[in-house]
Amino acid sequence: MKYDFDQVFSRRGSNSFKWDAGAADLLPMWVADMDFAIAKPIQEAIIHRAEHPVFGYSLPPAEYFEAPMGWLQRRHGWKTEKSWYSHCPGIVPALHIFAKAFFQPGEKVLMQMPVYYPFFGAAKKNNVPIVENELIYKDGRYEIDFANFEAKAKDPLVKVFYLCSPHNPGGRMWTKEELQKMGDICTDNGVLIISDEIHCDLVFKNHGKKHIPMAAISEKIAQNTITAIAPSKTFNLAGLQTSFLIISNPEIKAKYDKFMDSLGIMRPNAFGIQASMAAFNEGDEWLEQALDYLEGNLEFLRQYLAKHLPGIKIMEPDATYLIWMDFRELQVDSKVFHDALLEEGKVWLDEGYIFGPCGQGFERINIACPQALLEEGLNRMKSGLKKAGIIK
Numbered sequence: 001m002k003y004d005f006d007q008v009f010s011r012r013g014s015n016s017f018k019w020d021a022g023a024a025d026l027l028p029m030w031v032a033d034m035d036f037a038i039a040k041p042i043q044e045a046i047i048h049r050a051e052h053p054v055f056g057y058s059l060p061p062a063e064y065f066e067a068p069m070g071w072l073q074r075r076h077g078w079k080t081e082k083s084w085y086s087h088c089p090g091i092v093p094a095l096h097i098f099a100k101a102f103f104q105p106g107e108k109v110l111m112q113m114p115v116y117y118p119f120f121g122a123a124k125k126n127n128v129p130i131v132e133n134e135l136i137y138k139d140g141r142y143e144i145d146f147a148n149f150e151a152k153a154k155d156p157l158v159k160v161f162y163l164c165s166p167h168n169p170g171g172r173m174w175t176k177e178e179l180q181k182m183g184d185i186c187t188d189n190g191v192l193i194i195s196d197e198i199h200c201d202l203v204f205k206n207h208g209k210k211h212i213p214m215a216a217i218s219e220k221i222a223q224n225t226i227t228a229i230a231p232s233k234t235f236n237l238a239g240l241q242t243s244f245l246i247i248s249n250p251e252i253k254a255k256y257d258k259f260m261d262s263l264g265i266m267r268p269n270a271f272g273i274q275a276s277m278a279a280f281n282e283g284d285e286w287l288e289q290a291l292d293y294l295e296g297n298l299e300f301l302r303q304y305l306a307k308h309l310p311g312i313k314i315m316e317p318d319a320t321y322l323i324w325m326d327f328r329e330l331q332v333d334s335k336v337f338h339d340a341l342l343e344e345g346k347v348w349l350d351e352g353y354i355f356g357p358c359g360q361g362f363e364r365i366n367i368a369c370p371q372a373l374l375e376e377g378l379n380r381m382k383s384g385l386k387k388a389g390i391i392k
Contacts, residue, residue, distance in 0.1 A: 003286055005036050005293040008370045022348055029377045030350040032168075032322055034236040034368035036293075039286030042235060045278035046271050058270045060087075067280035068229065068244050074284075075201060078216045086245045086257055087268050090238075091198050091228045092118045094245065095162070098194055098226075099126035101259040102160055110152050110161040110191065112144065113356035116168040119196075120356070123162075131158055134358050140315055140326070142172045146181060153189045161186050163195045165214060166203070169355055169364045170324040171317025173203070176212050183214060183221035192252070193225040198243075201234040203319040204298065205291055211319070215248065223249045226256070231279040233320075234287060236368075242272030294321050297367040297374055304378045311391065321368035324352075328361035332390050338363065345384020347377050 011019040018031035037043075065085040072078045088094040099122050103109070108129040111119055123130050133149045135142040152158060163182065166173045174182070186193050195214040203211055215222040230243035247253035260266065268276070301323060305312050315324040327337055338351045341363070352362030367374055385391045 001040060001285070003037070003039075003289050005290065006370050006372065007037065008372060009035065009037065011035065025346050026342070026348050027346060027373070027377050027380060028348045029366045029369070029374075030348050030364070032233065032366060033238050034290075034321070035370060035373060036236060036290065036368065038236050039279065039283050041282035041286075042237070042275050042278045045274040049270060049274045055270055058267055058273055060268060060273050064268075064273060064277060065244075067277040071280040072213070072229075076211055076213060076216075078213045080246055081248070084246050084248045084253065086247060086253060086260070087266070088228070088243045088245050088260070089241045089265060089268075090232070090243050091196055091230060092122070094228055094243065095119060095122035095194075095196075096126060097256075097259065097263075098160065099123055099128045101256060102192060103128050104159075106157060107159045108155065108157045110149075110158050112149075112164070112167075114169060114352070114359040114362075115162070115164050115355060116196070117354045117356075119162045119164070129157075131155065132356070134356075137358075140313065142167065142170055142315070144174075144178060144182070146185075149182065150185050153185050153191050158189075158191055160192045160194060163193055163214060165195055165197050166199045166211065166319040168199060168320060169322055169350075169352075169359070169362070170315045171199075171320040171322065172315075173209055173211060173318035176217065179212055179214055179217050180221075183217050183225070187220055187224045191224075193221070194228070195225055196228045198228060198230050198233045199320040199322075200229065201287060202291070202294070202321060204295055204317065206295060207318050209318050215246065225249075226252065231276050231283075235275075235279040235283055237272075237275055237279065240269065240272040240275050242268045242276050294368060297321075297369075297371055298323070300371055300374060301365075301367055301378070304375070308378070308382050309385070309391065321366060323365050323367055325349075325363045325365055326361060327363065330390060334360045334362075336388070337385075337390065340384045340388035340390055341381055343384075344387040345380040345382075347380035347384065 018028045065082045108131045110131045112133045131152045200211040215225040227246040232238040311330040313326045350364040352359035
């Protein structure tokens with residue numbers, strides 16, 4: 001069927017974190033969820049389950065894990081096994097769980113900055129020291145400082161590496177060679193890899209690239225990797241709190257499962273079960289159309305900035321609907337810039353500096369919305385910057 005991604009839905013008053021957390025006059029373009037209606041098969045699966053009037057404890061059916069298995073094989077050429085899968089209520093909760101389950105006092109986690117801020121938020125809140133490997137911003141693209149990465153990985157107290165693949169912010173997809181090098185360095189130095197691949201399905205078609213799972217690089221790396229995926233970003237289902245961990249190493253999986261059991265977190269919720277299976281089994285058509293629409297929004301953003309805000313450039317993304325905007329050419333303080341957007345323009349983006357100190361001079365914008373909302377947000381940006389005297 002043909003989906004209408006131009007349709008604007010009012011989400012205020014729906015207990016939406018994105019739309020109800022701020023003032024009513026703010027246009028939110030920060031939180032990483034979409035302002036699109038979900039795929040029809042997913043909606044129908046949820047409605048069908050809701051029609052049954054009893055909502056007791058849920059038990060995933062035998063085919064529950066077969067849905068993501070089929071999806072990963074079909075979309076990414078990665079063959080997984082049912083015994084590798086574990087439930088988690090979300091990738092951010094999983095980051096906190098890892099911080100509790102896989103570290104002893106004083107042991108450290110390695111991250112590449114700038115990075116999705118719940119990565120270091122989870123570490124800090126659980127008293128895990130962070131070791132930073134700052135990415136190199138070169139020609140509008142992030143590159144890995146491998147010399148520094150390897151030096152940091154050799155620290156005997158560094159026990160885990162949090163990898164964001166595709167990278168958030170920026171949408172950088174790591175090449176096979178880069179993944180191989182990171183994977184080998186970590187494996188050779190006894191550093192467990194936690195690979196957050198939640199954006200892996202949101203790859204821009206025109207770039208001609210394919211996502212490569214870290215655990216698919218080699219068996220050696222697979223045995224040292226926990227892969228996190230979910231239907232939440234791909235199909236806009238974050239509110240259902242249903243995600244998957246893929247762990248082929250039985251000892252690592254047993255350690256994770258035992259810790260989850262100690263917390264009493266064992267099963268997904270009733271709607272998450274049905275929605276996940278419908279998404280992975282029947283969501284291809286919706287996703288293909290959504291990717292086409294996002295490509296159009298990305299081009300709209302490019303043209304708008306070039307015409308109206310030439311002092312702002314974007315890091316060209318390989319994937320994700322979260323675009324990293326570079327405003328350093330304007331030579332304005334990051335907080336002043338963000339406050340101008342928020343207070344004068346009434347548009348809410350994510351401050352670049354919350355992704356780490358090297359995020360100064362950047363803002364992250366979510367373009368997964370009807371193009372009319374994207375245009376309104378950009379107009380608000382322009383208006384806010386003019387009112388603040390940052391541009392003429």
